[in-house]
Amino acid sequence: xxxxxxxxxxxxxxxxxxxxxxxxxxxxxxxxxxxxxxxxxxxxxxxxxxxxxxxxxxxxxxxxxxxxxxxxxxxxxxxxxxxxxxxxxxxxxxxxxxxxxxxxxxxxxxxxxxxxxxxxxxxxxxxxxxxxxxxxxxxxxxxxxxxxxxxxxxxxxxxxxxxxxxxxxxxxxxxxxxxxxxxxxx
Amino acid sequence: xxxxxxxxxxxxxxxxxxxxxxxxxxxxxxxxxxxxxxxxxxxxxxxxxxxxxxxxxxxxxxxxxxxxxxxxxxxxxxxxxxxxxxxxxxxxxxxxxxxxxxxxxxxxxxxxxxxxxxxxxxxxxxxxxxxxxxxxxxxxxxxxxxxxxxxxxxxxxxxxxxxxxxxxxxxxxxxxxxxxxxxxxxxxxxxxxxxxxxxxxxxxxxxxxxxxxxxxxxxxxxxxxxxxxxxxxxxxxxxxxxxxxxxxxxxxxxxxxxxxxxxxxxxxxxxxxxxxxxxxxxxxxxxxxxxxxxxxxxxxxxxxxxxxxxxxxxxxxxxxxxxxxxxxxxxxxxxxxxxxxxxxxxxxxxxxxxxxxxxxxxxxxxxxxxxxxxxxxxxxxxxxxxxxxxxxxx
Numbered sequence: 001x002x003x004x005x006x007x008x009x010x011x012x013x014x015x016x017x018x019x020x021x022x023x024x025x026x027x028x029x030x031x032x033x034x035x036x037x038x039x040x041x042x043x044x045x046x047x048x049x050x051x052x053x054x055x056x057x058x059x060x061x062x063x064x065x066x067x068x069x070x071x072x073x074x075x076x077x078x079x080x081x082x083x084x085x086x087x088x089x090x091x092x093x094x095x096x097x098x099x100x101x102x103x104x105x106x107x108x109x110x111x112x113x114x115x116x117x118x119x120x121x122x123x124x125x126x127x128x129x130x131x132x133x134x135x136x137x138x139x140x141x142x143x144x145x146x147x148x149x150x151x152x153x154x155x156x157x158x159x160x161x162x163x164x165x166x167x168x169x170x171x172x173x174x175x176x177x178x179x180x181x182x183x184x185x186x
Numbered sequence: 187x188x189x190x191x192x193x194x195x196x197x198x199x200x201x202x203x204x205x206x207x208x209x210x211x212x213x214x215x216x217x218x219x220x221x222x223x224x225x226x227x228x229x230x231x232x233x234x235x236x237x238x239x240x241x242x243x244x245x246x247x248x249x250x251x252x253x254x255x256x257x258x259x260x261x262x263x264x265x266x267x268x269x270x271x272x273x274x275x276x277x278x279x280x281x282x283x284x285x286x287x288x289x290x291x292x293x294x295x296x297x298x299x300x301x302x303x304x305x306x307x308x309x310x311x312x313x314x315x316x317x318x319x320x321x322x323x324x325x326x327x328x329x330x331x332x333x334x335x336x337x338x339x340x341x342x343x344x345x346x347x348x349x350x351x352x353x354x355x356x357x358x359x360x361x362x363x364x365x366x367x368x369x370x371x372x373x374x375x376x377x378x379x380x381x382x383x384x385x386x387x388x389x390x391x392x393x394x395x396x397x398x399x400x401x402x403x404x405x406x407x408x409x410x411x412x413x414x415x416x417x418x419x420x421x422x423x424x425x426x427x428x429x430x431x432x433x434x435x436x437x438x439x440x441x442x443x444x445x446x447x448x449x450x451x452x453x454x455x456x457x458x459x460x461x462x463x464x465x466x467x468x469x470x471x472x473x474x475x476x477x478x479x480x481x482x483x484x485x486x487x488x489x490x491x492x493x494x495x496x497x498x499x500x501x502x503x504x505x506x507x508x509x510x511x512x513x514x515x516x517x518x519x520x521x522x523x524x525x526x527x528x529x530x531x532x533x534x535x536x537x538x539x540x541x542x543x544x545x546x547x548x549x550x551x552x553x554x555x556x557x558x559x560x561x562x563x564x565x566x567x568x569x570x571x572x573x574x575x576x577x578x579x580x
Contacts, residue, residue: 124257127261130257
């Protein structure tokens with residue numbers, strides 16, 4: 001009688017310990033995901049801050065490229081107004097594209113390319129672009145780990161009990177790039 | 187690592203048993219060995235990185251001094267999700283090399299030589315910094331220090347024992363005859379074993395230590411490829427470092443060698459024996475492995491490339507071999523040009539002067555003057571137009 005009670009008590013204790021362990025692991029992973037997200041945020045803000053300087057410096061040299069500047073300014077405004085992950089990803093993707101187009105146009109202006117101020121800005125912009133992609137890389141890694149933990153047995157039970165929800169990946173590729181080319185052998 | 191700990195403990199046990207002639211003495215010897223290791227460990231743990239940086243004559247730099255280097259380190263910090271930004275140092279030496287130090291990711295430092303900054307392009311520098319940040323992320327610095335201290339303890343212990351044996355052997359013959367016959371014989375056998383152990387243990391420890399150091403280098407290469415998604419950057423950097431004609435690094439020594447990205451001591455020949463007794467794998471092999479990573483940049487891809495190049499089994503721990511898909515990316519730096527190289531050299535020269543508190547002046551005629559800090563006068567004549575210039579003092 002007592003032995004049976006002891007075994008049942010022990011089992012209950014084990015289950016409680018397991019739930020605590022999984023819960024803590026989930027919280028830790030979620031915090032890591034949040035932290036990585038804030039890293040991306042920091043770098044995106046930095047990019048938004050750099051753009052006005054860049055446009056100001058380049059304007060004097062590139063008088064015939066009004067369209068390029070407008071595209072960048074518009075994309076920046078759209079990116080700063082985005083509220084959720086999916087929208088932000090799309091807008092930031094567009095901004096990145098506008099910036100790389102701008103960098104291609106710069107190749108035609110040797111005077112601008114020799115400007116010290118512009119060179120320093122270019123290094124900052126290159127580095128910020130890199131940091132964004134590295135931060136995204138690390139965020140997606142963390143999200144993968146978190147989502148796996150939520151969906152896999154047995155930790156999915158604990159995740160369900162405390163309503164942990166899956167996170168979105170940060171993807172910037174366009175839909176066209178993501179589509180797998182169809183190959184037919186007919 | 188475990189192998190070295192075993193060698194140290196076994197050595198302690200055998201020496202203890204031989205000196206006292208009983209297994210209890212062996213336990214005591216074991217304790218002494220562990221204590222010796224602990225004391226040396228505490229010393230190097232508490233102040234290792236500062237001693238190391240000072241010994242390398244590394245000077246701290248900020249974003250203003252070299253924005254690109256600072257940015258690249260920050261990029262790798264973001265990629266590796268390090269908890270804090272590593273401190274950045276430059277060593278004024280023409281030999282291209284780099285190292286990382288600091289016992290934990292929270293307080294780490296990365297140092298590069300001026301020669302490295304002058305010769306590498308952005309992608310290559312990123313590869314080198316990624317290698318160093320991988321060392322930080324894998325806590326290799328702590329690992330190598332731990333192993334180095336263990337190696338030191340083993341060498342010290344054998345040395346003390348062998349010297350003690352040599353001096354006491356002159357007066358110890360009497361003791362054997364006066365003691366019981368059986369016990370004396372057992373102790374003599376134990377003594378022979380202990381002497382053999384004291385001679386062999388340091389050799390074994392050295393081999394284990396070198397193997398460990400090489401393994402961590404491979405792993406840091408794999409980590410660098412994974413962080414940058416661009417193994418070619420590190421590969422081409424390593425090639426440049428290997429083919430560099432400048433003399434070997436002045437500030438490196440035997441103790442600090444395993445910390446550097448490439449062995450700071452240049453070897454002339456190349457043989458399988460020198461492979462066994464080197465802290466670094468041959469650079470040509472590291473480059474070949476990195477260039478063989480064609481399918482992705484995950485640890486799994488490095489491990490496959492490693493197996494294909496060296497025909498050994500994988501060095502990557504199985505825990506890291508997840509099924510993740512890590513795509514490679516394109517490089518950013520265009521074609522290398524002689525002109526750009528020279529400009530880079532001049533820039534690095536200026537950076538070193540800035541770090542060393544040189545004052546920069548531009549004359550009205552356009553000539554740039556670099557005034558050394560020990561120039562005491564407060565005015566200088568421009569050597570081209572003869573215009574006197576005031577030197578600002580801080």
